[in-house]
Amino acid sequence: MENTINIVKYSGETVPFKVEKLINSLRRSQATEELIQQIVSQVENQIYEGITTKKIYQMAFKMLKSKSRVSASKYKLKKALMELGPTGFPFEKFVGKILDHEGFKTQVGVIVQGNCVQHEVDVIAQKDNNHFMIECKYHSSQGRFCDVKIPLYIQSRFLDVKAKWELQTGHESKLHQGWVYTNTRFTTDAIQYSNCVGLQLSSWDYPIGNGLKDRIDKLGLHPLTALTTLTKAEKAKLLSTGIVLCKELHQNPNILEQVGVPKARHKNILDDSNELCNNH
Incomplete structure (x- = not known):
């Protein structure tokens, strides 16, 4: 122009x-x-x-x-992550599912005893000698960034949990690390602080080349909120059952009928989610 x-x-x-x-x-x-x-x-x-x-x-x-429709679903991925609300718990489940598919053993929404106090932790993930305490920061609008206060707060909680973990039998050789996930972005200060203290960060496009958008595309783990064939109310009903992925609709196709989605629309919904998540 x-x-x-x-x-x-x-x-x-x-x-x-x-x-x-x-x-x-x-x-x-x-x-x-x-x-x-x-x-x-x-x-x-x-x-x-x-x-x-x-x-x-x-x-x-x-x-x-x-x-x-399927291209539109892929195009709206960022917005689909915003729709994993309004509580943010579906986003925590979604993060857990991504880590499951990457070979981690995960627990979502657990109470963990720290050295000083108990902590409600969004996700605990373990693989080999890696042991992560993960906090998820969900935002319903794209203009909201995670500033440095978020990793500062989470790192202090993690250090309390880490002190307790290190006392457990068999944990002497484990790598214990904190991790923050957000569906939006981190500020420069938040990234700088986290790199300095060894806190892992994952956002929409961070780390570069391995952000949420890249991992979702690579694994075929699109959230069901990306589907253009479901109404907002139907998505909310499905999320309330604990399902967050298109892939899960294939494992539980009867769930569509259970939440009241008209039978006539089931084929389009399942066809789109099949193509979107590479379930060939």
């Missing part, structure tokens, strides 16, 4: 519109290049000075959904 158009991000920051960013996010959805170019062309014709990134996303998503 010849003239620079400024857009407003979720954080309120104003930045120039970069068509490459839109193209890259659409490519992640695995839509065809022809469809991507169609969408980009329409978005470029409709954007205006001061338009929000949310509005641009809505425009692109609507066009994508009309042509390819």
Whole structure:
């Protein structure tokens, strides 16, 4: 585009519109290049000075959904993680499922005795000699970042738990570490502090190349909230049963009927989740 158009991000920051960013996010959805170019062309014709990134996303998503439901599901992954609410417990379960598939033995929502006090811990994960205490920070809006106060607080809790763990038989040679997961992002200070004290961090796109979006794509573990074939109310009912993954719908297809999803729509829902999660 010849003239620079400024857009407003979720954080309120104003930045120039970069068509490459839109193209890259659409490519992640695995839509065809022809469809991507169609969408980009329409978005470029409709954007205006001061338009929000949310509005641009809505425009692109609507066009994508009309042509390819599964591509639309992949495109809305970030939003789908926001929909693992409102309590945040489904997000904790989701993190547990990712770690399960990566070979960890996990427990979700456990009371752990520290050296000084008890702690309610979101996820405990163990693999080989690695023993992790994991806290999940769920946000329902993209503008919310995890600042340095979050890792400061979690590291202090972890140190209390670690002091107790190290006293247990067989734990002398284990690596004990704290870990923070968020569905949004960490501030620079939060990352700097965590790197300094040895606290692990996982966010939407951190660490680079191994953030949540990368791990979800690699493992085929899309949350059921990504499906465009389910209503918001149906997603909430499914989450309340403890199911968080598309994959789990295949293991429990009868759950759709149990939560009141009309039989006529079951095939589309299961077909989409099958394609989305690579259950071939």
